[in-house]
Amino acid sequence: MTYPSLTLQLPPWIHEVIHEVGGDIQRSFVTDEERMGLAVALSARSVEEGGGPFGACVFDDSGHLVAPGVNLVVPAGTSIAHAEMVALALAQQVLGSFDLGADGVARQLVTSTEPCAQCFGAVPWSGVRRVVCGATTEDAEAIGFDEGPKPERWIDELQRRGIEVRLGVLRAEANAVLQDYATRGGPIYNAQTG
Amino acid sequence: MTYPSLTLQLPPWIHEVIHEVGGDIQRSFVTDEERMGLAVALSARSVEEGGGPFGACVFDDSGHLVAPGVNLVVPAGTSIAHAEMVALALAQQVLGSFDLGADGVARQLVTSTEPCAQCFGAVPWSGVRRVVCGATTEDAEAIGFDEGPKPERWIDELQRRGIEVRLGVLRAEANAVLQDYATRGGPIYNAQTG
Numbered sequence: 004m005t006y007p008s009l010t011l012q013l014p015p016w017i018h019e020v021i022h023e024v025g026g027d028i029q030r031s032f033v034t035d036e037e038r039m040g041l042a043v044a045l046s047a048r049s050v051e052e053g054g055g056p057f058g059a060c061v062f063d064d065s066g067h068l069v070a071p072g073v074n075l076v077v078p079a080g081t082s083i084a085h086a087e088m089v090a091l092a093l094a095q096q097v098l099g100s101f102d103l104g105a106d107g108v109a110r111q112l113v114t115s116t117e118p119c120a121q122c123f124g125a126v127p128w129s130g131v132r133r134v135v136c137g138a139t140t141e142d143a144e145a146i147g148f149d150e151g152p153k154p155e156r157w158i159d160e161l162q163r164r165g166i167e168v169r170l171g172v173l174r175a176e177a178n179a180v181l182q183d184y185a186t187r188g189g190p191i192y193n194a195q196t197g
Numbered sequence: 198m199t200y201p202s203l204t205l206q207l208p209p210w211i212h213e214v215i216h217e218v219g220g221d222i223q224r225s226f227v228t229d230e231e232r233m234g235l236a237v238a239l240s241a242r243s244v245e246e247g248g249g250p251f252g253a254c255v256f257d258d259s260g261h262l263v264a265p266g267v268n269l270v271v272p273a274g275t276s277i278a279h280a281e282m283v284a285l286a287l288a289q290q291v292l293g294s295f296d297l298g299a300d301g302v303a304r305q306l307v308t309s310t311e312p313c314a315q316c317f318g319a320v321p322w323s324g325v326r327r328v329v330c331g332a333t334t335e336d337a338e339a340i341g342f343d344e345g346p347k348p349e350r351w352i353d354e355l356q357r358r359g360i361e362v363r364l365g366v367l368r369a370e371a372n373a374v375l376q377d378y379a380t381r382g383g384p385i386y387n388a389q390t391g
Contacts, residue, residue: 006264007290008206017200070200081286082295082322083277092275096201101276121322124314127345128276151321152354160346 011079011089017071020048031066035135038062038113039173041071043137046086046115046180049073056184057086059114061094061103061131069103069110070094087114087122091129103130111135115177116143117170120151126161133167137177146185205273205283211265214242225260229329232256232307233367235265237331240280240309240374243267250378251280253308255288255297255325263297263304264288281308281316285323297324305329309371310337311364314345320355327361331371340379 024041032038038060045058055074063069072090076082091112095101103110111133112126117140126134140150154160158168218235226232232254239252249268257263266284270276285306289295297304305327306320311334320328334344348354352362 006207006211006287008204009286009290010202010204012202013200076295080293080295081289082324083282083286083319084295088277092203092277093200095275096203099274101270101274101278119322120318121315122318124316124318124345124347125277127343128313128315130276149321151318152348152351152358153318154346154348157346164346 009079009081011075011084011092013071013073013089013093014052014054014078016048016052017045017073020044021068021071026068032062032068033066035113035169035172038066038111039115039135039137039177041068042113042115043173043177043180045071045073046177047183050180050184050187050189054078055086056180056189057115059086059090059112061090062111062113064109064111070097083121085119085122087112087118088125090114091125091131095129100130104132105130109133113172115180116140117150118153119149120153123153123157123161126166127164132165133169134161135169135172137171137173138181139170139174139178142174142178142181146181147191149191203273203275205269205278205286207265207267207283207287208246208248208272210242210246211239211267214238215262215265220262226256226262227260229307229363229366232260232305233309233329233331233371235262236307236309237367237371237374239265239267240371241377244374244378244381244383248272249280250374250383251309253280253284253306255284256305256307258303258305264291277315279313279316281306281312282319284308285319285325289323295324298326299324303327307366309374310334311344312347313343314347317347317351317355320360321358326359327363328355329363329366331365331367332375333364333368333372336368336372336375340375341385342375343385
């Protein structure tokens, strides 16, 4: 038997979202709020397109967008394709390295919702030095998403590995996307009971 | 800018390893030890081929191999491509579903070493109902690998989600591969400090 490969590919509308925020003209996303604005815009467009309500981006320390990510669980047919995983993996493809800090540049992951257990566990191996979150774990769980078995002190766990964490950036805007998704009756696909 | 895609593809020698254990003739891997034998054989071949010392497989409840996985961090250029992630994602491609339990079949992940924080976090979303491990977290850490910030009671966390865990199957054989890797001076690539 020959085994299939897995390809994670961003949908074509990604570029429209980036264009709408001016991100395709080499602009820098200087503040956390500007960076989160793009992650939230990606999550909102994903919902409009029938996808999951999550967006994430990797930026370098000068605010240049390295790679965006959206939840591809349904289109790619795999539970590993959460927005953060996609952003991290594609940023690594852009840079040609499995370590986003290998060249000494401090990159960061900006995600529209606090990471679930899987994406939390992916952060230390990715090489990012900072994680910025919008909607909270409670916001995600309030609409039925399961964030999974994260360590209770997950922020401390990252910080003691030298990875800074900032929470609640544009939380209201990020949570509004989750609420919109719930209102539309979007499936809570990543809490499968098998 | 157009963003690259990520493709996870098994190396061609995967089929040789499966052939060597007779797994290409529709055999069933009935016992945990037979299943682990394949995962360990994959980890050993990976080391011989210059890769990381980890192998994993997804089996269905009758012992049919759904998909194998090896660590592809270096060849695929991404930190998300641990052996367990590859096996889960490719099994989902084989079955055409992001949920390995969607059809009611109880599938399981058999991994040559206990999962790190990332792969642990991936398990609840994958749809597997059982995880079987060979070498221990301590074995991996003894040669310098960092298993990351897993919850202290990670086994309980899986079990209370209905996912059975069995540890230490062919531990000596699995650990021998880790030791061989260390003796050869293999890089401890997933503990990058960025």
